[in-house]
Amino acid sequence: MTSTPSVVQNSGQVLPAGHEPANLGDILERVLDRGIVIAGDIRVSLLDIELLTLKLRLVIASVDTARQIGIDWWEHDPWLSSRARPPVEPGPRDPEEVEAERRPRVAARARRRDVGREEWDEIDG
Amino acid sequence: MRSTVEPPTDAGDTGRWLHGVLREADLGLLSGLPGMTGEPVRPVRAAGLVAVVSAVPLTEYGEEALHRNLEDLAWLERVARAHHRVVDALARAGAVVPARLATVHHDDGRVAASLTERRAELAALLDRLTGRGEWGVKGYVVPGAVPQAEETAGPGGAGAAYLRRRRAQLTAREDVQRNAAAAAAAVHEALSRHAVAARRHAPQDRRLSGAPTAMALNGAYLVDATAAAGFAGLVETLGARHPELRLELTGPWPPYSFVAERPAEPARVREPAW
Numbered sequence: 086m087t088s089t090p091s092v093v094q095n096s097g098q099v100l101p102a103g104h105e106p107a108n109l110g111d112i113l114e115r116v117l118d119r120g121i122v123i124a125g126d127i128r129v130s131l132l133d134i135e136l137l138t139l140k141l142r143l144v145i146a147s148v149d150t151a152r153q154i155g156i157d158w159w160e161h162d163p164w165l166s167s168r169a170r171p172p173v174e175p176g177p178r179d180p181e182e183v184e185a186e187r188r189p190r191v192a193a194r195a196r197r198r199d200v201g202r203e204e205w206d207e208i209d210g
Numbered sequence: 211m212r213s214t215v216e217p218p219t220d221a222g223d224t225g226r227w228l229h230g231v232l233r234e235a236d237l238g239l240l241s242g243l244p245g246m247t248g249e250p251v252r253p254v255r256a257a258g259l260v261a262v263v264s265a266v267p268l269t270e271y272g273e274e275a276l277h278r279n280l281e282d283l284a285w286l287e288r289v290a291r292a293h294h295r296v297v298d299a300l301a302r303a304g305a306v307v308p309a310r311l312a313t314v315h316h317d318d319g320r321v322a323a324s325l326t327e328r329r330a331e332l333a334a335l336l337d338r339l340t341g342r343g344e345w346g347v348k349g350y351v352v353p354g355a356v357p358q359a360e361e362t363a364g365p366g367g368a369g370a371a372y373l374r375r376r377r378a379q380l381t382a383r384e385d386v387q388r389n390a391a392a393a394a395a396a397v398h399e400a401l402s403r404h405a406v407a408a409r410r411h412a413p414q415d416r417r418l419s420g421a422p423t424a425m426a427l428n429g430a431y432l433v434d435a436t437a438a439a440g441f442a443g444l445v446e447t448l449g450a451r452h453p454e455l456r457l458e459l460t461g462p463w464p465p466y467s468f469v470a471e472r473p474a475e476p477a478r479v480r481e482p483a484w
Contacts, residue, residue, distance in 0.1 A: 108460075109287055110414055111346065115466035116290050116297075120310040121335070122470070123324050127225060127268075127314035129276045 225271055226254070226263040226321050228313040229296040230464070231332050234260055236304025243299055246271070246292050256322035257329040259336075262300060263321055271314055280312070294464075301464035305339040307332055308464045335469055342406055342432050343462030347445055348419070349397060349427030349455040351390040386454070387424075393452040394427035400448055404441050405431035409467045426455060430467035438462065 227246050237253060237260055245251035245264030254261040269275060279285045293311055300306040315321045325332065402408035413425035433441045442459060449457040 108420075109290070110419060111460060112290050112294050113286070114411070114414065115463065116293055116308075116311040118310075119466035119470055120308040121231075121332075122310050123228060123313050123328065125228065125313045125324075126316040126320055127271070127273045127276060127312070129273060129280065129312050 223268055224265045225268050225314045225316055226318060227266045227271060227293075228309040228315065228321060228324075229262045229264065229293060230300050230306040230308045231259055231261050231325065231336070232300055232304060232306045233336055234258075236300075236306070237262075238303045240300075240303075243296060244292075245296055246289065251296055254318045254321045254325070256325040259325045259329065259332055261321050261325055262296065263315075263318075264296070266314065271312075276312055276314070297464045297466075301343070301462075305336045305341075306464055307335050307339070307469050308466050338406075339432075339465050339468065341435050342465065343435060343438060344465045344467055345405075345431045345433050345438070345441060345459060345461035346463060347397070347401060347427065347429045347431065348414070348425055348458045348460075349390070349394050349429075349452075350419075350421050350458070351386065351423045351426050352454050352456050353386050353423060389454045390424075390426040393455045397448045397452060397455065397457065398427055398429050401429060401431055401441070401444065404437065404444055405433050407432040407468055411467070423456075427457075430463075432465060432468045433462075435462075 229245070229251060234255070240251065240253060240262065243251050246266050247264065249265060251262050251264050254263055270279065279289075290311060297306060297308045301308075315324065398408065398410055409430045411428040411430060413428045416422075416424065419425050431441065445457055445459045449455070
């Protein structure tokens with residue numbers, strides 16, 4: 086046991102109300118994939134948006150990253166679990182290449198089901 | 211990509227962007243709160259509930275325009291921040307059920323109809339959220355905890371030595387990753403015990419998190435307001451106990467992670483299978 090303290094940041098509690106959280110990713114993650122879904126009159130399938138395709142690409146990249154560190158709980162999620170490929174070797178992969186390999190299957194899966202609520206990442210700015 | 215209702219009965223060129231649903235009693239901060247276009251947001255009342263909406267021009271927020279604009283990251287950022295700002299302000303005044311981005315109705319009547327239709331579910335959610343906030347805890351892998359393997363002399367010359375060295379490096383990296391994953395599970399479990407509900411989201415990609423190392427934990431925790439200080443203290447304690455993870459606490463957030471309908475399972479964590 087070392088005594089090295091981990092960094093703890095608190096971006097909300099110690100700052101005045103109305104503080105803008107700096108991390109756009111944190112906001113996008115929440116407003117795009119969480120929050121209640123109420124059927125409005127304007128129907129925009131977020132999955133039809135190219136930006137969201139990019140998001141799916143990053144989910145895949147992040148899945149690979151996470152699997153390298155032994156996190157595989159989404160394998161039980163129907164949206165992500167039907168993958169036929171064996172786990173990739175640890176090590177950096179070109180996201181474009183990953184996406185090119187998997188896009189057809191992801192797109193097909195995405196069409197079958199609404200966007201996964203938890204299992205995603207968002208692009209950076 | 212289709213509208214399913216008749217043309218709106220009022221102001222045909224504006225829609226109602228839904229920010230969230232709350233109870234009348236929690237409406238305190240509303241007056242003057244700027245919405246999507248800078249104009250103040252408005253309440254729409256029905257079924258004993260209040261929907262907070264922004265009037266938005268359909269030239270920008272209509273179906274076709276949304277489809278186009280959502281492709282534009284700058285637009286998306288502005289809209290996401292504007293929506294979040296309203297939801298956040300509402301959450302500071304009381305319980306709110308945040309609406310997902312881009313929930314747009316044609317007019318107040320249609321918003322009211324949605325409230326009426328989902329009344330029981332919304333009221334139950336508000337009961338559950340009252341007096342509670344969402345906290346985010348992310349854990350980043352801290353490399354370097356594992357000592358470099360000693361290079362031992364062995365048969366086979368330089369090539370074999372290189373392979374041994376390479377293998378030792380890979381083993382060390384796997385150890386770091388395994389340790390981080392185990393720590394993430396332990397931290398999440400400990401935090402879950404201090405929360406009303408907990409969700410474990412997929413780790414953010416590094417391009418999103420901006421962090422130099424991989425994220426092993428991306429947790430959301432619904433915590434009683436009275437227990438928030440204790441929760442923050444626990445994060446600090448856990449961070450000290452697990453130097454293989456760098457913990458980051460954010461919040462309180464509006465309860466975005468605890469309103470998604472998942473009827474088959476409670477908001478409790480699905481334990482990872484390790």
